[in-house]
Amino acid sequence: MGWNNWNAFQCEVSEELLLQTAQYMVDFGLRDAGYNYIVLDDCWSSGRNDSGYLIANSTKFPQGMPPLISDIHALGFKFGIYSSAGVLTCARYAGSLGYEQKDADLWASWGVDYLKYDNCFNQGQSGTPKLSFDRYKAMSDALLNTGKKIVYSLCNWGNDDPYDWAQTISNSGRMSGDIIDTFNRPDARCPCTETIGCTWPGFHCSVMNILNKMPPLSPRTMEGYFNDMDMLEVGNGGQSDSEYVLHFSMWAMNSSPLLIGTDVRKLSPANLAIYSNPAIIAINQDKSASAAHRNWRYRVEPDEFGEGEISMWTRRLSNGDMVLALLNAGKTSLQMNTTLGEIFLDFPNLRNQTWDIHDLWANRMSDDEARRIIEERNVAILPNSTTRFNATAMSYEDGIKNNHPALMGSSIGLIEPGNTFEALVERHGVSIFRLKPFEQTPLIRRELNTVYGHSAIV
Numbered sequence: 001m002g003w004n005n006w007n008a009f010q011c012e013v014s015e016e017l018l019l020q021t022a023q024y025m026v027d028f029g030l031r032d033a034g035y036n037y038i039v040l041d042d043c044w045s046s047g048r049n050d051s052g053y054l055i056a057n058s059t060k061f062p063q064g065m066p067p068l069i070s071d072i073h074a075l076g077f078k079f080g081i082y083s084s085a086g087v088l089t090c091a092r093y094a095g096s097l098g099y100e101q102k103d104a105d106l107w108a109s110w111g112v113d114y115l116k117y118d119n120c121f122n123q124g125q126s127g128t129p130k131l132s133f134d135r136y137k138a139m140s141d142a143l144l145n146t147g148k149k150i151v152y153s154l155c156n157w158g159n160d161d162p163y164d165w166a167q168t169i170s171n172s173g174r175m176s177g178d179i180i181d182t183f184n185r186p187d188a189r190c191p192c193t194e195t196i197g198c199t200w201p202g203f204h205c206s207v208m209n210i211l212n213k214m215p216p217l218s219p220r221t222m223e224g225y226f227n228d229m230d231m232l233e234v235g236n237g238g239q240s241d242s243e244y245v246l247h248f249s250m251w252a253m254n255s256s257p258l259l260i261g262t263d264v265r266k267l268s269p270a271n272l273a274i275y276s277n278p279a280i281i282a283i284n285q286d287k288s289a290s291a292a293h294r295n296w297r298y299r300v301e302p303d304e305f306g307e308g309e310i311s312m313w314t315r316r317l318s319n320g321d322m323v324l325a326l327l328n329a330g331k332t333s334l335q336m337n338t339t340l341g342e343i344f345l346d347f348p349n350l351r352n353q354t355w356d357i358h359d360l361w362a363n364r365m366s367d368d369e370a371r372r373i374i375e376e377r378n379v380a381i382l383p384n385s386t387t388r389f390n391a392t393a394m395s396y397e398d399g400i401k402n403n404h405p406a407l408m409g410s411s412i413g414l415i416e417p418g419n420t421f422e423a424l425v426e427r428h429g430v431s432i433f434r435l436k437p438f439e440q441t442p443l444i445r446r447e448l449n450t451v452y453g454h455s456a457i458v
Helices: 015-027 065-073 100-110 128-145 207-211 215-220 241-253 269-275 278-284 366-377 395-400
Strands: 002-004 037-039 045-048 052-055 078-084 113-116 149-156 172-174 226-228 293-300 309-316 324-330 334-338 353-358 410-415 419-427 429-437 449-453 456-457
Touching: 002 078, 015 037, 015 065, 045 293, 065 078, 065 100, 100 128, 113 128, 128 149, 207 241, 215 293, 215 353, 241 269, 241 278, 241 309, 241 429, 269 366, 278 429, 309 334, 309 366, 324 334, 324 419, 419 429
Parallel strands: 002 037, 037 078, 078 113, 113 149, 149 172, 172 226
Antiparallel strands: 045 052, 293 309, 309 324, 324 429, 334 419, 353 410, 353 429, 449 456
């Protein structure tokens, strides 16, 4: 989790931008929500010196990189940097192909904690999984040789099937062409609609295009390696609120890295509320480290772009809870329904018990609360808040174990065996729920208990 400048700024980067963004993320509570990487993308260098080492652009970064990275660290963040496994980066700055150890040593000496490694200008060293594996492994080995822990994020757009070979050499791998801030509009520059058989991933890929490439890859998401669905577009203005909620929710549900891709300094209250929803972030951070399964998908009346579908997704969490997403990418709001048989398709032994359903967007921060955070800055996150969570003080794992109210959403009732669960889902929206096993306690054992300021009968 963190922030990357590319979606909002592309090459318009500077020391000032990074430091301001980091400070705003502290002030808005985003660092404490878990967004702890500041990632500098392309366009930061001025080439190489006579010794072959990369040098930072002195106009954009007058302090130089080590002091900047030290300042970022002092604010409680880790620092990420960008290069490409080619002779040039995608914006045509110096790449790292052939300079892997020299560049890795330099970044380690600067204190870099994360590398995004792109795929442009690769000199034809792609086209088969083995060619791409060898090229990316060279940087993996170089990073390991430094002795410093540096998160290694492959960005080869799903080219040459990284989900079959990248797990042993990296921490994440892009599984699609670059995202664009649209919900489902088709674009010829993003030619593939399925993962299997996609020879050119392209770019300008919509949220739904990327999401619908994930189902075959769910077994390839695991602890230590995540399929990267690209950076988040929430806040960049190209989608509606319900579309941004869907975008954020489904990236989280599939354990994609959550990298804010907008100008944090200009966040609206509504978009701050989306990025801050701890009940959704808790799914992303769950120790199961798994991805969602799309249980079914049906075509419905198409929208203005000729697209229309509904689908149901599930994900089993590490503590036995189940996440359910009812997704409506159709023309109008729809009443959607499902059963325990569908929800627990892969777990038939769990279909015959009762489940407590928690709506994970019911406690979304109000615009008034978010506006106060934006205007006043550094508003404290209260221990018993239902809308915010301080992951610096308590991990999401411990928060779940302690039934922290901000992580559970709001209980809306029970679903029993044989019953149907229904929810009204907005146009281009999603309703997402956490299902918890319901255990009825005999009345004789009732006693009053208080958990995070809420009364509960146990």
